[in-house]
Amino acid sequence: MNTRPNRREAMTWLFSASLGTLAAKKLSAGTTVLRDEGRKANFDSVGSRIQKSIGRGDATGVAVAVVQGGQIVWEEGFGWANQEAGVKATPHTPFSLASITKPFTATTIMTLVAEGKLALDEPANKYLPGSQLVGTARNAEGVSVRLLGAHASGLPGIFECYGAEERGLVPSPEALLKMYGRLAYPPAACYEYSNLGFAALNAIALALTQTDLGALMQRRVIAPLGLNNSFFGTDTVRVKSGAGRYDAHGRLLPHYTTSTAASGELYASAHDLARFALFNMRQRTRGQAAILSENDLEELHRPVFAGPSGVATTFGWFRSRTTSGIPVLFKSGGDPGVANRMCFVPSKDLACVVVTNRSNGWELACSVCDEVLTKYLPDWHRPVEDCGFPSKPFVATPAWKGRWQGLLKGGGANMPIQLNIHSDDAATLAIGSGRAEEVTELRSEGEAFVGLCTGNIDSPDAVRTGARTLQVKLLPVENRLLGRVFDIAGDPNIKNVRLPFVLTLSRS
Structure with a gap:
């Protein structure tokens, strides 16, 4: 049997080989896809959704990579790594x-x-x-x-x-x-x-x-x-x-x-x-x-x-x-x-x-x-990056109600602090010689008490950053309350600060 390809078969083979070479060059340029259409999932709908998000102005630059079966089966960049400089995002752009x-x-x-x-x-x-x-x-x-x-x-x-x-x-x-x-x-x-x-x-x-x-x-x-x-x-x-x-x-x-x-x-x-x-x-x-x-x-x-x-x-x-x-x-x-x-x-x-x-x-x-x-994985569901307890309304049981006092430490601060828990939705917090401020958004996270407040902490970093929003979390441990206050300032989407100060409180 003659196994030599005819002219048309030879041209088809050369054309296919050229396409493979071009695909390899495209990959080496870091622009797009590694996939076998007959065997790998099709990601066109994913890419289309990313492009639409960029087109609406909801995103600037995005890069995606997918691994399956021991190899990268898709990688692609979308939009801009630096829009002002006209630099596009690729799978090889450092983010x-x-x-x-x-x-x-x-x-x-x-x-x-x-x-x-x-x-x-x-x-x-x-x-x-x-x-x-x-x-x-x-x-x-x-x-x-x-x-x-x-x-x-x-x-x-x-x-x-x-x-x-x-x-x-x-x-x-x-x-x-x-x-x-x-x-x-x-x-x-x-x-x-x-x-x-x-x-x-x-x-x-x-x-x-x-x-x-x-x-x-x-x-x-x-x-x-x-x-x-x-x-x-x-x-x-x-x-x-x-x-x-x-x-x-x-x-x-x-x-x-x-x-x-x-x-x-x-x-x-x-x-x-x-x-x-x-x-x-x-x-x-x-x-x-x-x-x-x-x-x-x-x-x-x-x-x-x-x-x-x-x-x-x-x-x-x-x-x-x-x-x-x-x-x-x-x-x-x-x-x-x-x-x-x-x-x-x-x-x-x-x-x-x-x-x-x-x-x-x-x-x-x-x-x-x-x-x-x-x-x-059809049974995939989005895992949440959190090992804490869900937030629930706070219930001021007798174990929580009353006046607690102790010290706030850290960041150069060493200040007296007093917490008064009156009811399920009423509490105050006083730091140093400052007046008692209302604690809002009282919640429980498992055994912990959490809430928001304002106040001034005498710490070089707190003073420098102007942080005054206090986020409190306290855990009951052996008849005391142990925990922290985050002193917060700034916009989390632009520039912000979250400084931790440690609390130890006992019943007054």
Whole structure:
């Protein structure tokens, strides 16, 4: 039989080969799709929805990457990385990750664990020779390294933005812990999302290696995994290649850094995040070094603190399940000009990454992720990144009613404080010599009391930022109330501050 192709067959083969070459070139340019139409899900409807959102002015730039079966099956950029400069977003554009930095920090710490430099379940203070964590009745010794990365250490949250002109105000991790490293709650007693926990991990890494975290992460995680479009936002040269950050009205925000670099300072592309997902799913791709063993990865993914909804924290991630019980790991990132989502399903070799550069991009990022994952997992439902109790109306039982007094500490403040709980919807709070202010929006979160108030805290940071809005959360512990007050200022879509002060109250 003659097996030589005729002229028409030969031309068809050459045409098909040319199309394949063009597709490969298009991919190498970082513009769009890796997919087999006959085998992979069709993402055209997803892309169309993103384009419509950009066309309506609801989004500026978006990049998406999908992993399935050990490879990237789709990656594409939409809109603008920098609209003013005419720079389009691509899958290789570095976007500010905000809190998706946290899993990278946890991975960096785990490389030190793998070398025997520290242990996750040892007291964190063992590795903090400078600024030690402070608690009551020596309970700070119960704060393990693992709890720091799982938002269950008892440390409160913190957030502050710094513009270029405020660079000299950015505290070192040690200075931040010295000012605010006080436990608001007993270790492992409750969930509170805590950037301070990651500042403590930063301080531990610095003490063990004498290396800035950005450089340490570059050397131990970013470079070995071949994440070529990832870097810390403190790199003022490379940050110019990253996507700009836009407020909810599409206005470009000035570049800023934060008080806790380890919790939110990384930039990375959607492509790099997809490769990071492959690494976490034990699907090492070409050019990736084996920086951690399978057991090390299991430690990163193991549940640490589970909330009432079943969502749990791990060392750096959150963990949930689909309706049918398939484990899912996920993380979100949100700062002024940032709204991102990353989910992966290890047992299905499936992941979706969505990064945006708008303050109000949260719903878009989540819904795109949901739409993509539902194509593969019909029982997919959106997991909520929260291990706390749902908010309910406060009931002033006899255990709560009456006058409580004690001290407010942290950030250089050491002030008397008095709380009066009169009824289900009436309470007052007085700080220092200030008058008693009404506490509004009284609610319960599990056993905790929460509410809003105003007041002046005598702290250098509170005075400097003009923070006066107080968000109170108190937990009953052995006939006392322990907790924190967040002193808040600014617009969360533009620039804001959330300073933590720790309270210990006893009945008057």
